[in-house]
Amino acid sequence: MLMQPQTKTEARPPADPVARRRTFAIISHPDAGKTTLTEKLLLFGGAIQLAGEVKAKRNRVSTRSDWMGIEKERGISVVTSVMTFEYGDCVFNLLDTPGHEDFSEDTYRTLTAVDSAVMVIDAAKGIEARTRKLFEVCRLRDIPIVTFVNKLDREAREPFELLDEIEKTLALDVAPITWPIGRGRNFAGTYELGGNRVRRFDAADDAGTEAVSGFQDPLFDRLLTENGEADAWREEVELAEGGLKRFDLEAFREGHLSPVFFGSALRNFGVRDLIDGLARFAPPPRGQDADKRLVEPTEPRMTGFVFKIQANMDPNHRDRIAFMRVCSGRLHRGMKARLVRTAKPISLSAPQFFFAQDRAIADEAFAGDVVGIPNHGTLRIGDTLTEGEDLVFRGVPSFAPEILRRIKLTDAMKAKKLREALQQMGEEGVVQVFVPQDGSQAIVGVVGALQLDVLKERLSAEYGLPIDYDTTRFSVCRWVSSESEVELDKFVESHGSAMAKDLDGAPVFMATTAFSLRYEEERYPAVRFTDIKDYQ
Numbered sequence: 103m104l105m106q107p108q109t110k111t112e113a114r115p116p117a118d119p120v121a122r123r124r125t126f127a128i129i130s131h132p133d134a135g136k137t138t139l140t141e142k143l144l145l146f147g148g149a150i151q152l153a154g155e156v157k158a159k160r161n162r163v164s165t166r167s168d169w170m171g172i173e174k175e176r177g178i179s180v181v182t183s184v185m186t187f188e189y190g191d192c193v194f195n196l197l198d199t200p201g202h203e204d205f206s207e208d209t210y211r212t213l214t215a216v217d218s219a220v221m222v223i224d225a226a227k228g229i230e231a232r233t234r235k236l237f238e239v240c241r242l243r244d245i246p247i248v249t250f251v252n253k254l255d256r257e258a259r260e261p262f263e264l265l266d267e268i269e270k271t272l273a274l275d276v277a278p279i280t281w282p283i284g285r286g287r288n289f290a291g292t293y294e295l296g297g298n299r300v301r302r303f304d305a306a307d308d309a310g311t312e313a314v315s316g317f318q319d320p321l322f323d324r325l326l327t328e329n330g331e332a333d334a335w336r337e338e339v340e341l342a343e344g345g346l347k348r349f350d351l352e353a354f355r356e357g358h359l360s361p362v363f364f365g366s367a368l369r370n371f372g373v374r375d376l377i378d379g380l381a382r383f384a385p386p387p388r389g390q391d392a393d394k395r396l397v398e399p400t401e402p403r404m405t406g407f408v409f410k411i412q413a414n415m416d417p418n419h420r421d422r423i424a425f426m427r428v429c430s431g432r433l434h435r436g437m438k439a440r441l442v443r444t445a446k447p448i449s450l451s452a453p454q455f456f457f458a459q460d461r462a463i464a465d466e467a468f469a470g471d472v473v474g475i476p477n478h479g480t481l482r483i484g485d486t487l488t489e490g491e492d493l494v495f496r497g498v499p500s501f502a503p504e505i506l507r508r509i510k511l512t513d514a515m516k517a518k519k520l521r522e523a524l525q526q527m528g529e530e531g532v533v534q535v536f537v538p539q540d541g542s543q544a545i546v547g548v549v550g551a552l553q554l555d556v557l558k559e560r561l562s563a564e565y566g567l568p569i570d571y572d573t574t575r576f577s578v579c580r581w582v583s584s585e586s587e588v589e590l591d592k593f594v595e596s597h598g599s600a601m602a603k604d605l606d607g608a609p610v611f612m613a614t615t616a617f618s619l620r621y622e623e624e625r626y627p628a629v630r631f632t633d634i635k636d637y638q
């Protein structure tokens with residue numbers, strides 16, 4: 103099926119609150135244009151008045167989101183956040199992922215709370231390292247991907263070459279919905295493949311699309327004026343229409359095929375097609391896997407899981423916000439739910455919704471929505487809240503850290519306080535904490551080095567604990583388990599000084615090199631070494 107001319111009416115899903123929800127994230131390599139695209143999407147949604155606000159936020163000295171010195175100093179957004187906006191008949195929840203070179207597990211965990219993702223690609227660069235990495239995380243959960251090829255207003259690679267690269271490097275089928283008319287200086291707009299409509303680059307943002315008789319239409323001779331350009335373009339389009347895969351909703355929803363849009367976020371071009379595409383194609387909230395069964399979004403009882411904790415969002419109120427994705431039912435202000443881990447009731451007296459720069463009390467929320475729950479350390483990453491039976495959602499994972507450091511405490515009198523603080527930081531997901539079996543000082547592990555700075559700053563600012571880091575001889579770690587307790591005990595006993603426990607008491611093996619890890623894996627075939635652990 104190809105996309106038909108887009109109007110608001112056609113993008114209309116049923117008015118059912120669950121069917122209206124679209125919860126997604128943008129994945130991209132730094133500089134591909136994620137921030138710019140976010141601004142434009144929010145602008146369509148009427149969530150912000152002026153383009154440029156998202157970026158401007160980074161440079162302002164004191165705003166609510168400038169929650170820490172580090173963010174101010176480096177001008178980057180250390181933490182992920184969520185933005186809710188309406189467009190057409192849909193409610194979009196855009197879960198932001200940090201755009202900086204350095205990133206944390208929060209990025210990964212955020213992807214466990216979305217139902218689809220927009221992959222932004224720089225048209226001059228194609229698939230870059232971070233895009234690939236984030237894509238792989240999406241693939242673990244078969245998250246459907248919509249592709250936006252950005253920066254067509256600049257010199258760009260050939261569309262065929264780009265599409266081929268996506269297919270080959272990501273093993274993902276592609277179905278272009280639009281096709282660029284010229285590139286760079288000659289970029290004139292997009293043609294809707296098979297749809298006989300053109301969106302002109304020189305038209306006003308809201309001008310909509312223009313009907314043509316097909317790619318033979320004389321309009322293209324007027325748009326592509328350089329010698330032979332129009333003919334070459336027609337050949338290209340003929341090949342694209344005839345030879346490339348057509349959009350197939352089922353294949354997309356299963357995560358096998360990505361519809362591709364071309365445009366320029368900076369020039370706000372092609373963004374409307376993208377958002378209409380999300381409204382039409384992107385899935386509403388999916389059923390979520392729990393330990394006992396799959397929980398459907400339409401079930402009446404409220405359930406949800408916490409995928410992220412953010413501290414100090416507002417320097418004036420030292421609050422902690424747990425971000426929870428609602429999985430089913432209706433969450434309403436003032437309701438009580440049960441925190442399954444502790445079997446204690448928790449009152450949702452002030453759940454919050456987030457907008458570009460503000461938050462507001464949420465009166466009600468449905469499956470797919472993300473609400474912030476203020477708390478003082480009660481909630482942990484991976485926690486399930488339920489109004490009905492006890493169950494635990496799976497799949498908010500912990501990833502084996504890529505950097506390990508030993509904590510060096512400058513004031514030995516504060517060892518107990520440090521233990522408590524590390525416990526808290528670990529529960530918030532700032533770092534992973536490993537307590538070595540030999541009784542030596544705790545080791546912290548992170549996926550991105552920036553988290554080390556975040557930990558250091560927070561320990562000092564919030565707990566009055568000045569710390570430093572020592573290197574350790576360990577460079578990789580894995581959770582170890584086995585069907586056979588005897589085998590596991592044997593392994594643990596013979597690796598005493600390389601064993602530690604994580605916050606849940608699960609055994610972790612630390613190796614000095616990837617080579618020695620492989621060596622141990624071969625020597626102990628009955629032991630499983632895993633680099634991803636579900637929170638339970």
Ligand code: GDP
Pocket residue numbers: 130131132133134135136137138139201252253254255256365366367368369
């Ligand atoms: P992020 O790191 O992915 O969030 O990327 P940004 O949105 O900050 O964009 C990186 C740079 O690319 C900025 O200088 C943007 O102005 C620029 N940029 C983004 N989109 C476009 C586009 O469509 N065309 C052009 N020419 N530049 C763009």
